[in-house]
Amino acid sequence: MILEVDGLQIHYHTAGGTVRAVDGASFAIPEGRIVGLVGESGCGKTTAVRAIMGVLAENGRRAGGRVTFKGKPIDEATTKPLLWRDIAYVPQSAMSSLDPVYTVGTQIVEVLTKRGRHGRAAARARAAELFDLVGLSESRLGDYPHQFSGGMRQRAAIAMALALEPSLLLADEPVTALDVIVQRQILDTLRALQQRLKLSMVLVTHDISVVAYLCDEVVVMYAGQVIESGPVREVLGRPRHPYTMGLRNAFPDLMSDALELVPIAGSPPDLGDPPPGCRFTPRCPFALASCSTQAAAIGSRQDRAHVSACLRDGEADHLRTSALDPVTWQRSSAYATS
Amino acid sequence: MVDAPETSVVVPPRRGRGQSILPVLRRMAAMPLKDPFAFMGLLIYAQFVAVALFADQLAPVDPLEILFTQAGKVAANVAPGAEFPLGTTNLGRDIYAQLVHGTRSALAVGLSAAIIVATVGTVVGLVAGYFGGTIDAVLMRIADMALSLPFLPFVIVLTGFLGASTSNIVLAVTLLLWPNSARVIRSQVLSLRERAYIEAARVTGASHRRILFVHIAPNILPLSFVYAAIAIGWAIITEASVNFLGFGDPTSVSWGMMLQDAFTSQALSRGQYAWFVPPGICIILVVVAGFFISRGYEEVFMPRLRGR
Amino acid sequence: MAALVSVRDVVKHFPVARSLGEVVRRERPVVRALDGVSFDVGAGDAVAIVGESGCGKTTLGRLMLKLVEPTTGSITFDGSALGGLKGPALGAFRRQAQLVFQNPFDALNPRFTIYRAVAEPLVNAGIPEAEHADRIAAAFRRVHLPDLDRYLDKYPHQLSGGQLQRVVLARALVLAPRFLVADEPVSMLDVSVRAGILALMREVRDAMGLTAIYISHDLALVRYLCDRTLVMYLGTIVEDGPTGEIVRRPRHPYTQALVAAVPVPDPDQSRAPLPIKGNVPDAREPPSGCRFRDRCPHAFARCTDEPPPLRALADGHRVACHLEIN
Numbered sequence: 001m002i003l004e005v006d007g008l009q010i011h012y013h014t015a016g017g018t019v020r021a022v023d024g025a026s027f028a029i030p031e032g033r034i035v036g037l038v039g040e041s042g043c044g045k046t047t048a049v050r051a052i053m054g055v056l057a058e059n060g061r062r063a064g065g066r067v068t069f070k071g072k073p074i075d076e077a078t079t080k081p082l083l084w085r086d087i088a089y090v091p092q093s094a095m096s097s098l099d100p101v102y103t104v105g106t107q108i109v110e111v112l113t114k115r116g117r118h119g120r121a122a123a124r125a126r127a128a129e130l131f132d133l134v135g136l137s138e139s140r141l142g143d144y145p146h147q148f149s150g151g152m153r154q155r156a157a158i159a160m161a162l163a164l165e166p167s168l169l170l171a172d173e174p175v176t177a178l179d180v181i182v183q184r185q186i187l188d189t190l191r192a193l194q195q196r197l198k199l200s201m202v203l204v205t206h207d208i209s210v211v212a213y214l215c216d217e218v219v220v221m222y223a224g225q226v227i228e229s230g231p232v233r234e235v236l237g238r239p240r241h242p243y244t245m246g247l248r249n250a251f252p253d254l255m256s257d258a259l260e261l262v263p264i265a266g267s268p269p270d271l272g273d274p275p276p277g278c279r280f281t282p283r284c285p286f287a288l289a290s291c292s293t294q295a296a297a298i299g300s301r302q303d304r305a306h307v308s309a310c311l312r313d314g315e316a317d318h319l320r321t322s323a324l325d326p327v328t329w330q331r332s333s334a335y336a337t338s
Numbered sequence: 339m340v341d342a343p344e345t346s347v348v349v350p351p352r353r354g355r356g357q358s359i360l361p362v363l364r365r366m367a368a369m370p371l372k373d374p375f376a377f378m379g380l381l382i383y384a385q386f387v388a389v390a391l392f393a394d395q396l397a398p399v400d401p402l403e404i405l406f407t408q409a410g411k412v413a414a415n416v417a418p419g420a421e422f423p424l425g426t427t428n429l430g431r432d433i434y435a436q437l438v439h440g441t442r443s444a445l446a447v448g449l450s451a452a453i454i455v456a457t458v459g460t461v462v463g464l465v466a467g468y469f470g471g472t473i474d475a476v477l478m479r480i481a482d483m484a485l486s487l488p489f490l491p492f493v494i495v496l497t498g499f500l501g502a503s504t505s506n507i508v509l510a511v512t513l514l515l516w517p518n519s520a521r522v523i524r525s526q527v528l529s530l531r532e533r534a535y536i537e538a539a540r541v542t543g544a545s546h547r548r549i550l551f552v553h554i555a556p557n558i559l560p561l562s563f564v565y566a567a568i569a570i571g572w573a574i575i576t577e578a579s580v581n582f583l584g585f586g587d588p589t590s591v592s593w594g595m596m597l598q599d600a601f602t603s604q605a606l607s608r609g610q611y612a613w614f615v616p617p618g619i620c621i622i623l624v625v626v627a628g629f630f631i632s633r634g635y636e637e638v639f640m641p642r643l644r645g646r
Numbered sequence: 647m648a649a650l651v652s653v654r655d656v657v658k659h660f661p662v663a664r665s666l667g668e669v670v671r672r673e674r675p676v677v678r679a680l681d682g683v684s685f686d687v688g689a690g691d692a693v694a695i696v697g698e699s700g701c702g703k704t705t706l707g708r709l710m711l712k713l714v715e716p717t718t719g720s721i722t723f724d725g726s727a728l729g730g731l732k733g734p735a736l737g738a739f740r741r742q743a744q745l746v747f748q749n750p751f752d753a754l755n756p757r758f759t760i761y762r763a764v765a766e767p768l769v770n771a772g773i774p775e776a777e778h779a780d781r782i783a784a785a786f787r788r789v790h791l792p793d794l795d796r797y798l799d800k801y802p803h804q805l806s807g808g809q810l811q812r813v814v815l816a817r818a819l820v821l822a823p824r825f826l827v828a829d830e831p832v833s834m835l836d837v838s839v840r841a842g843i844l845a846l847m848r849e850v851r852d853a854m855g856l857t858a859i860y861i862s863h864d865l866a867l868v869r870y871l872c873d874r875t876l877v878m879y880l881g882t883i884v885e886d887g888p889t890g891e892i893v894r895r896p897r898h899p900y901t902q903a904l905v906a907a908v909p910v911p912d913p914d915q916s917r918a919p920l921p922i923k924g925n926v927p928d929a930r931e932p933p934s935g936c937r938f939r940d941r942c943p944h945a946f947a948r949c950t951d952e953p954p955p956l957r958a959l960a961d962g963h964r965v966a967c968h969l970e971i972n
Contacts, residue, residue: 179698263842543770
């Protein structure tokens with residue numbers, strides 16, 4: 001495992017109180033694999049990744065848990081020297097994170113010379129190499145970010161992230177704002193890069209189709225916690241947690257002729273005052289009385305590759321069949337009060 | 339999906355739910371409580387307003403009346419004392435009375451300039467920003483021309499042509515100050531115009547007038563306020579400067595005139611500080627107060643300026 | 647049956663900021679947002695307009711609601727040309743044609759309570775205030791927010807995205823319109839909320855017999871909502887047909903690439919390279935002839951010389967391509 005996150009807790013201190021954006025998340029990234037970190041907005045996936053990189057907002061604090069990179073524990077203080085060099089980060093809307101005042105080439109060269117201790121000439125050569133790697137023409141190194149299209153800017157941001165040959169790439173919603181054809185091209189580029197450079201990758205997204213396309217493994221987060229994780233085929237094909245089952249229903253499949261969309265009633269809980277027990281309870285059609293007081297711990301990945309945090313994990317196969325029926329989803333208490 | 343059952347609840351007609359301007363006014367009233375500088379500014383303003391209102395009671399002497407001593411001579415350059423708190427001018431006029439009555443002139447100038455600048459600036463900004471096209475181009479060219487004029491020289495020239503009166507000074511000041519607020523308001527309107535809810539208003543059939551007054555104006559009015567507060571300070575300083583330079587109305591009672599008088603009668607060489615220091619302080623106080631108030635409202639209505 | 651909405655040869659050009667050289671040379675570059683679009687929408691139809699950014703779909707939606715005027719061409723609603731509508735006739739049109747917005751947080755005036763926002767169309771239409779309450783209640787029932795008191799006095803920032811979008815929909819329905827244009831109605835909503843809004847839109851459309859246009863970049867969503875799909879590329883329609891057909895047997899090379907590019911939740915989906923080259927060209931200078939030719943794997947000489955007309959195939963399916971379609 002190149003990266004291990006254990007019981008991570010990130011709190012934001014706001015005027016309205018403390019928001020527990022990440023509340024006990026545990027997952028691991030195997031070396032050389034692409035792992036998708038998936039969940040809806042507010043589930044904590046972006047916060048978790050920012051915390052790993054040590055680039056949290058000013059009012060965010062790591063309140064607990066351990067992050068281990070290549071066997072060594074890291075925290076906000078120790079990540080700084082690792083940034084760019086061993087762990088690279090492509091933030092959300094990387095397209096707007098490129099400085100509009102400098103040419104893209106200049107920005108890459110700056111990364112290479114300031115943090116990589118390359119000489120200027122070597123840096124320029126490497127910048128050209130990087131552009132080639134991500135599928136951009138070398139002649140565009142002298143262009144400014146506004147002269148690039150959205151997809152090209154994203155490629156440039158990826159090129160910058162790869163400048164110092166990191167072993168781990170954290171990409172936050174890298175294709176969300178892009179058109180579908182460009183999106184596919186970027187995803188293909190990421191896959192090619194991963195294979196060529198033997199990178200480990202974490203892809204944060206809300207789109208399980210993207211995860212299905214690109215990722216080997218997937219970690220599902222809900223309301224600040226990891227509720228399921230495992231190989232992509234397992235988690236998407238045979239989900240064990242009711243949330244994942246519901247999520248699957250909520251994505252219309254282009255190719256299927258079935259024309260039923262089954263929504264999950266209700267909305268995620270307020271993280272300023274999280275409920276005890278399992279946080280999905282009000283929206284879960286399979287909730288037991290004990291679910292609102294006692295949360296299941298996610299299983300350890302030592303025993304099994306595919307784990308889920310559900311008290312009824314043993315009945316997962318049965319629940320899954322039931323989840324395919326739209327009527328089942330009307331049994332949640334959130335549906336009753338909607 | 340099962341249709342929700344028809345409810346037979348009768349919803350009573352609610353008149354005027356959610357006045358959009360009320361929360362804005364409430365916020366504007368609450369602001370000074372949060373910003374100590376603005377609070378002080380408001381206190382200072384309040385004091386000056388009180389002085390202006392009760393000037394006759396506070397200083398029952400005619401500020402332009404030449405006063406005589408018991409012995410029948412002109413009570414010139416009397417030092418501050420019991421009878422004359424700030425002394426007298428070289429022509430025997432009560433300085434304290436001039437200071438107090440001068441408040442009226444200052445506030446009148448400041449407030450009338452502020453109101454006119456705010457009104458003209460807002461209307462121009464709204465019209466130019468909303469309608470765009472030729473109207474916008476024409477209005478902004480006029481604004482540019484006004485902005486390119488040097489301030490004090492223009493005021494002096496205008497009063498030279500039209501006559502040296504306080505109202506002409508106010509006119510000159512407003513002619514030069516309206517473009518600033520107009521431009522900022524216009525750019526606010528430009529960005530508001532693109533918002534989805536303005537488009538929604540159009541789609542739901544709202545007329546241009548309705549969109550301007552109901553949807554856009556409430557978002558703009560706080561800005562008008564900010565610029566009005568700024569205009570007060572500018573107007574007062576300009577009036578004082580014009581008067582000090584001798585281009586103002588010599589029969590007016592104002593702080594600027596006091597400074598002019600003091601200067602031309604060489605009060606400094608006589609050490610007559612009580613003559614020119616008080617009006618100078620008053621001018622500074624009013625302008626600074628205006629500045630802090632406008633800063634306070636700026637923070638409320640454009641919160642990007644708030645520190646993280 | 648006569649079409650409810652008829653779009654004929656609509657062209658829309660936007661002037662673009664000129665460089666000094668262009669000013670000197672008296673050139674007026676334009677962005678050709680729409681370049682000759684024609685189609686009909688029958689009453690009760692649900693039509694999707696699909697394409698990537700810059701294809702003109704948003705502009706087309708705005709044109710159909712008379713929020714923008716075409717440079718040339720005409721749009722007819724219920725027999726009347728939109729271009730000539732003024733005064734009371736325009737008011738009448740506005741009551742019958744409404745828009746659902748992409749961003750629910752921006753579609754409502756943040757200073758207005760929900761009540762006031764939903765009452766706005768009623769006020770503009772001159773409906774007496776006594777009737778407002780009932781109409782608003784009916785609209786809220788339609789969007790499954792029956793608990794009115796919970797919402798009416800609140801401000802937009804106090805509601806969630808899903809609730810807001812329902813309010814936006816309620817506002818669009820409060821005058822019982824005949825025609826609804828929805829511009830990316832769920833793209834800014836959370837994933838688990840989308841399905842609910844989509845289901846609601848389908849239900850409302852069926853219940854009220856609305857004629858609906860859905861503008862989207864998401865083919866999967868469109869498949870759920872619409873029987874017919876128009877695929878646009880750089881301001882022209884390249885394919886027009888039943889949605890199922892478009893997705894299962896796309897005829898135009900662009901549609902083929904588009905369909906192949908959409909990821910699905912299946913980990914075993916195809917990862918074959920897309921049948922498309924390069925990037926979207928500059929909208930100010932689209933390629934001559936067929937606009938897709940510089941990215942098309944099958945382009946040949948004729949494609950450069952003449953733009954392909956939108957031709958009808960057997961089942962009413964229309965394609966704009968020079969290739970012999972079998």
